[in-house]
C-alpha cells in the first residue's frame with residue numbers, strides 16, 4: 001500500500017515537510033518527478049553506482065570520516081534490509097530509475113525500540129528538498145516497523161544535516177569530539193493520511 005501523508009507531528013514538534021510518501025511518486029518543489037521505494041536486493045549495481053558518484057565531502061559527512069569506497073562486505077550489509085528492523089528507503093530519478101538518495105534505519109545496539117538513522121543525497125540533488133522528503137518517509141517506515149525513538153549522529157560542522165534533523169523533530173543530546181548525537185521520540189508520531197492506493 002502506498003501511504004501519502006500531509007502532516008507529521010513527532011514529540012519534538014511538527015515535522016515541516018511537504019507531501020510525504022513511504023513509497024510511490026513524489027514531486028520536488030521545482031516540479032521534478034521522482035519515486036520513493038524500499039531498497040531491494042537486486043539494487044546492488046544501482047546502489048554501487050550511486051555510491052561511486054558521491055563526492056569526497058558527501059561521503060565524509062555520511063560516514064563521519066574519510067571513506068573512499070565501500071568494501072563488498074559493507075555493500076552486502078547495506079543491502080541486507082527488510083528484516084530485523086533493517087529498513088532502507090531510496091529515491092530514484094526519472095526516467096533512468098537510478099538511485100539518487102538513500103535513508104536507512106537499523107537497530108541501535110542494546111536499546112530496545114531505538115533505531116540508528118543514516119541518510120545521503122547525491123551531490124547534484126542536494127538542497128532541493130529531497131533529504132526532507134526522504135527522511136520524513138523513513139520516519140513513517142520506522143514507526144511502522146515498531147521503532148519508538150531514533151538516534152542519529154552528525155559531524156558538528158555538518159549544517160545541512162543539523163537543519164534536516166531539527167526539521168524532523170530531532171533534538172541534539174550532546175556534542176563531543178566534533179560529533180553531535182541526535183534523538184527523536186516517535187511515540188507521538190501522527191500521520192495524517194491523505195490518500196492510499198494499492199502498490200503496482
Ligand SMILES: CC(C)(COP(=O)(O)OP(=O)(O)OC[C@H]1O[C@@H](n2cnc3c(N)ncnc32)[C@H](O)[C@@H]1OP(=O)(O)O)[C@@H](O)C(=O)NCCC(=O)NCCS
Pocket residue numbers: 057058059061062117118119120121122125126127128129130131132133153154158159160161163164167
Ligand atoms: C544532509 C543531506 C542528506 C540533506 O539533503 P538535502 O536533500 O540537501 O536536504 P534538503 O534540501 O531537504 O534540505 C534540508 C535542510 O538542510 C539545509 N541545507 C541543505 N544543504 C545545505 C547547505 N549546503 N548549507 C546549509 N544548509 C543546507 C536546507 O536549507 C534545509 O534546511 P531547512 O529545513 O532549515 O530549510 C545532504 O546534504 C547529504 O547527503 N549530506 C551528506 C551526508 C550526510 O551529511 N548525512 C547526514 C549524517 S548521516
